[in-house]
Amino acid sequence: EAGVAQSPRYKIIEKRQSVAFWCNPISGHATLYWYQQILGQGPKLLIQFQNNGVVDDSQLPKDRFSAERLKGVDSTLKIQPAKLEDSAVYLCASSLGTASYEQYFGPGTRLTVT
Amino acid sequence: AQKVTQAQTEISVVEKEDVTLDCVYETRDTTYYLFWYKQPPSGELVFLIRRNSFDEQNEISGRYSWNFQKSTSSFNFTITASQVVDSAVYFCALSENTGNQFYFGTGTSLTVIP
Numbered sequence A: 001e002a003g004v005a006q007s008p009r010y011k012i013i014e015k016r017q018s019v020a021f022w023c024n025p026i027s028g029h030a031t032l033y034w035y036q037q038i039l040g041q042g043p044k045l046l047i048q049f050q051n052n053g054v055v056d057d058s059q060l061p062k063d064r065f066s067a068e069r070l071k072g073v074d075s076t077l078k079i080q081p082a083k084l085e086d087s088a089v090y091l092c093a094s095s096l097g098t099a100s101y102e103q104y105f106g107p108g109t110r111l112t113v114t
Numbered sequence B: 001a002q003k004v005t006q007a008q009t010e011i012s013v014v015e016k017e018d019v020t021l022d023c024v025y026e027t028r029d030t031t032y033y034l035f036w037y038k039q040p041p042s043g044e045l046v047f048l049i050r051r052n053s054f055d056e057q058n059e060i061s062g063r064y065s066w067n068f069q070k071s072t073s074s075f076n077f078t079i080t081a082s083q084v085v086d087s088a089v090y091f092c093a094l095s096e097n098t099g100n101q102f103y104f105g106t107g108t109s110l111t112v113i114p
Helices: none
Strands: A005-007 A010-013 A019-024 A031-037 A044-050 A053-056 A065-068 A075-079 A088-095 A109-113 B010-014 B019-021 B032-039 B046-052 B059-061 B064-069 B074-079 B088-096 B102-104 B108-113
Touching (some): A005 A088, A010 A019, A019 A109, A031 A075, A044 A075, A044 B102, A075 A088, B010 B019, B032 B074, B046 B059, B046 B074
Antiparallel strands (some): A031 A044, A031 A088, A088 A109, B019 B074, B032 B046, B088 B102, B088 B108
């Protein structure tokens, strides 16, 4: 079974530029998560989708971050404009359901904002 | 306040020693789930175990064991006879049934010295 796919793996941009990340979850997984992991810290949940609806986006900085999950499968996370403090690894995860289900993570996208 | 506290930032042990990673959580929900994930140097988070709040039985899986104690809000993880391949950052996580929130601790970096 294929795992969670993410691209790109690495991205370097200048501040105020825009960037987008893509995630393809495990087939059949209804729930998709985006996390931000700053070096030396645990992952922080940014947004959670159940199929193509948003379950929780309380920690998403909505003035610059946006995410969508069209058709309830693939998802994209966008940052516009990027700030230096956005430098982090962006992790995508998927699970069969919410709360009680274990999540399966992709390899992440390492973003460096200069 | 931190929902999940992993007080040990870094631990080093010599191969074949036993090591326990501590995790303390905080929640008002009666139904919740606890998880452990491993993040090796490659970066991809790997699911290890899930427990629900109604099941306090300890679990053993090979060299890994987990001790869940609701009385102390702890969910500790022990690796017996550690190996170099166990070197990684280990995260404890909490999922609350209310609101479908998912919280990671700050992680414990384990180094097993050959």
